[in-house]
Amino acid sequence: xxxxxLTPTPRSAVARAELPASAxxxxxxxxxxxxxxxxxxxxxxxxKVLFWILVGIFAAVVGLQVAxxxxxxxxxxxxxxxxxxxxxxxxxAGEQPSGQPxxxxxxxxxxxxxxxxxxxxAIRQTFTFPSSLTVAGxxxxxxxxxxxxxxxxxxxxxEYGYGTVRVALGRGVGRGQFIVAQAAALAVLALFTAGxxxxxxxxxxxxxxxxLGATLPAVGLEGAWExxxxxxxxxxxxxxFAAIAxxxxxxxxxxxxxxxxxxGYFIFEGVAQGIVFIVATLLFSQPASADFVHHIPDWFxxxxxxxxxxxxxxxxxxxxxxxxxxxxxxxxxxxxxALAYLxxxxxxxYLLLRRRDVTD
Amino acid sequence: xNASAPxxxxxxxxxxxxxxxxxxxxxxxxQYGARVAVKDLAxxxxxGDVFGLLGPNGSGKTTTLRMMLGLVFPTAGExxxxxxxxxSAGARAAGLKxxxxxxxxxxxxxxxxxxxxxxxxxxxxxxxxxxxxxxxVREALEQVGLGPRGKDLYKRYSLGMKQRLGIAAxxxxxxxxxxxxxxxxxxxxAGMVEVRSLIGALAREGVTVLLSSHLLHEVQQVCTRVGxxxxxxxxxxxxxxxxxxxxxxxxxxxxxxxxLPKAAGxxxxxxxxxxxxxxxxxYALPDPGAWAPPGGWLLRVDAPAERASEVNSLLAGYGLxxxxxxxxxxxxxxxxxxxxxxxxTQSGMTATAAASVPAPRTxxxxxPVPATGGQA
Numbered sequence: 030x031x032x033x034x035l036t037p038t039p040r041s042a043v044a045r046a047e048l049p050a051s052a053x054x055x056x057x058x059x060x061x062x063x064x065x066x067x068x069x070x071x072x073x074x075x076x077k078v079l080f081w082i083l084v085g086i087f088a089a090v091v092g093l094q095v096a097x098x099x100x101x102x103x104x105x106x107x108x109x110x111x112x113x114x115x116x117x118x119x120x121x122a123g124e125q126p127s128g129q130p131x132x133x134x135x136x137x138x139x140x141x142x143x144x145x146x147x148x149x150x151a152i153r154q155t156f157t158f159p160s161s162l163t164v165a166g167x168x169x170x171x172x173x174x175x176x177x178x179x180x181x182x183x184x185x186x187x188e189y190g191y192g193t194v195r196v197a198l199g200r201g202v203g204r205g206q207f208i209v210a211q212a213a214a215l216a217v218l219a220l221f222t223a224g225x226x227x228x229x230x231x232x233x234x235x236x237x238x239x240x241l242g243a244t245l246p247a248v249g250l251e252g253a254w255e256x257x258x259x260x261x262x263x264x265x266x267x268x269x270f271a272a273i274a275x276x277x278x279x280x281x282x283x284x285x286x287x288x289x290x291x292x293g294y295f296i297f298e299g300v301a302q303g304i305v306f307i308v309a310t311l312l313f314s315q316p317a318s319a320d321f322v323h324h325i326p327d328w329f330x331x332x333x334x335x336x337x338x339x340x341x342x343x344x345x346x347x348x349x350x351x352x353x354x355x356x357x358x359x360x361x362x363x364x365x366x367a368l369a370y371l372x373x374x375x376x377x378x379y380l381l382l383r384r385r386d387v388t389d
Numbered sequence: 390x391n392a393s394a395p396x397x398x399x400x401x402x403x404x405x406x407x408x409x410x411x412x413x414x415x416x417x418x419x420q421y422g423a424r425v426a427v428k429d430l431a432x433x434x435x436x437g438d439v440f441g442l443l444g445p446n447g448s449g450k451t452t453t454l455r456m457m458l459g460l461v462f463p464t465a466g467e468x469x470x471x472x473x474x475x476x477s478a479g480a481r482a483a484g485l486k487x488x489x490x491x492x493x494x495x496x497x498x499x500x501x502x503x504x505x506x507x508x509x510x511x512x513x514x515x516x517x518x519x520x521x522x523x524x525x526v527r528e529a530l531e532q533v534g535l536g537p538r539g540k541d542l543y544k545r546y547s548l549g550m551k552q553r554l555g556i557a558a559x560x561x562x563x564x565x566x567x568x569x570x571x572x573x574x575x576x577x578x579a580g581m582v583e584v585r586s587l588i589g590a591l592a593r594e595g596v597t598v599l600l601s602s603h604l605l606h607e608v609q610q611v612c613t614r615v616g617x618x619x620x621x622x623x624x625x626x627x628x629x630x631x632x633x634x635x636x637x638x639x640x641x642x643x644x645x646x647x648x649l650p651k652a653a654g655x656x657x658x659x660x661x662x663x664x665x666x667x668x669x670x671x672y673a674l675p676d677p678g679a680w681a682p683p684g685g686w687l688l689r690v691d692a693p694a695e696r697a698s699e700v701n702s703l704l705a706g707y708g709l710x711x712x713x714x715x716x717x718x719x720x721x722x723x724x725x726x727x728x729x730x731x732x733x734t735q736s737g738m739t740a741t742a743a744a745s746v747p748a749p750r751t752x753x754x755x756x757p758v759p760a761t762g763g764q765a
Contacts (some may be wrong), residue, residue, distance in 0.1 A: 047563075048511065048521065048562060049516055049522060051515035052517070057515070062512060062513070068509075069746075072500060072505065187498070193496050196510060199459065203478050203479075203482055205478075232432070306490075
């Protein structure tokens with residue numbers, strides 16, 4: 030026990046500050062709650078660490094790209110590196126290898142310089158807008174996703190772990206409000222994470238690349254709109270997996286359940302696609318079955334949100350190339366599947382909590 | 390309930406207007422599979438009460454509090470908060486806005502300071518975070534003596550400080566009903582006294598307090614009314630003073646051990662021959678540290694204290710003279726143990742003796758044998 034003493038001061042003598050009136054509307058209180066959860070994220074050491082991990086990894090990737098650019102620009106000016114195989118003629122191609130040393134045909138200094146510059150320019154393009162967004166987007170949907178899932182599991186599972194769910198519900202927070210506020214906080218975090226990466230990608234692309242001689246394309250209104258859509262699509266990608274963490278943390282009433290299952294599912298999708306491909310191939314004698322199996326991944330949440338990201342970032346700015354192919358669905362399908370998953374995951378979280386006795 | 394155990398039936402409660410009733414339960418039942426945690430509970434907490442919810446471990450106290458706070462859903466029955474049924478989520482939420490509660494152990498975010506945690510409690514209550522909210526948070530911390538430590542992280546708090554923060558959280562929104570579950574857990578003796586003082590101050594301000602506690606002497610000191618639970622059932626509830634009124638009596642000590650059974654026989658004889666104001670005669674152990682007669686036993690006469698001189702005269706008629714004769718106020722502990730059939734010797738009178746040890750029927754018979762449990 031510390032030396033701190035509880036002073037039994039009469040309440041009226043102490044309580045001079047009147048609290049502002051409580052929110053009476055469901056929505057307003059839910060907004061307050063959402064704000065509170067975001068505040069807890071900001072105050073968590075974990076939140077800060079994950080933030081800097083993401084920024085650090087992005088900075089490291091950009092740093093490697095810039096280093097690669099300079100290495101390419103100044104690479105080998107002597108020895109074998111400056112040699113190129115002698116031109117192969119039709120006649121020589123038909124002959125058996127003679128065992129003689131390879132003939133190098135030295136390039137001229139101009140050719141060497143041009144090759145270096147071409148290689149360097151190709152690398153420079155990766156950190157120049159809009160290709161810089163491709164890198165930022167890729168990091169967001171991989172590293173960003175993993176980090177956000179960790180945070181989501183901690184935020185939702187922490188309520189059960191710390192017992193603060195009892196405090197919230199005991200103060201009159203509705204169970205629906207509780208889930209909606211958590212989901213809203215995760216949505217804001219997804220928007221923030223994706224927004225941060227799009228902003229960093231744009232910033233790097235608009236400064237570092239041009240500083241090293243790259244030229245920027247005109248963005249225009251359509252380009253700006255594409256960037257907004259790209260940001261929203263990335264956010265959806267993140268939020269989908271955060272929603273899995275929300276559901277599983279609610280189901281398991283723990284942080285570990287939320288993080289473990291959401292990351293497990295992220296890995297599972299990749300593995301499952303390979304397995305599905307193999308099974309579909311093995312079923313070549315039964316075309317109907319093979320076709321059915323082949324299209325199972327079309328219903329995976331990860332595939333659909335990834336499709337949306339690619340689909341919204343192709344033109345006029347070429348952030349991502351066209352869809353990889355193989356998907357037998359379109360944007361409507363992808364949006365509907367993503368929406369259905371979110372409804373099931375968030376609605377399911379509410380249904381789990383709605384009639385549950387909170388005893389821990 | 391023991392026939393000799395004084396008390397008020399569980400159904401005690403006169404007509405109360407809705408305005409006077411802060412919390413009421415009717416037929417409240419909670420069942421976990423085949424196990425009944427709370428059965429047909431009819432509690433009645435009135436405005437201004439400091440209401441103690443008592444019961445042995447597993448009697449259903451915490452389940453009852455959880456149901457009141459909307460954490461656990463009743464299997465049957467109804468809870469009325471401030472006169473309104475709290476069965477719907479909206480009504481429950483509206484009622485709980487007027488309640489400040491610690492359910493079980495205080496629960497806070499370990500990575501936040503005490504001050505920030507209370508801001509969170511305000512957010513849960515739907516209160517916007519403004520300068521006034523912060524000022525009120527600091528006041529609540531001052532109120533429980535945590536002012537200087539408000540900016541420390543919760544995870545750095547001692548158990549007692551955590552308990553204080555829990556109490557501050559209940560005070561924060563200046564609720565009409567405060568629910569405290571074992572509020573002095575983890576506090577040192579000085580802290581316990583301070584909490585009792587705080588509860589008293591709150592009661593004087595008109596705040597209704599509902600507390601559950603195992604510390605019966607503590608409950609007796611601060612509570613105006615109590616409800617006693619056992620195995621999920623309400624055995625009794627009522628004003629503490631009323632419940633204990635029938636349990637006051639007289640304690641007699643004799644300088645010679647052999648006089649004790651003689652005196653017991655004499656008093657029982659008198660009881661059977663007209664002295665019907667003698668309710669019971671039992672052996673009792675003295676309070677720890679108090680004077681102990683030869684043989685170690687006292688005689689407890691359940692009779693109005695104002696009959697002391699008559700008891701003295703009656704014994705004198707038999708040539709028996711008490712070396713000590715004093716009033717024995719009934720304690721909640723004795724009452725509780727008698728009612729719940731528990732055991733213990735905490736206040737000097739063995740509980741089992743108080744509850745079930747038969748008094749000697751005739752003088753000189755069934756001399757008390759000091760033994761564990763106080764069986765005579």
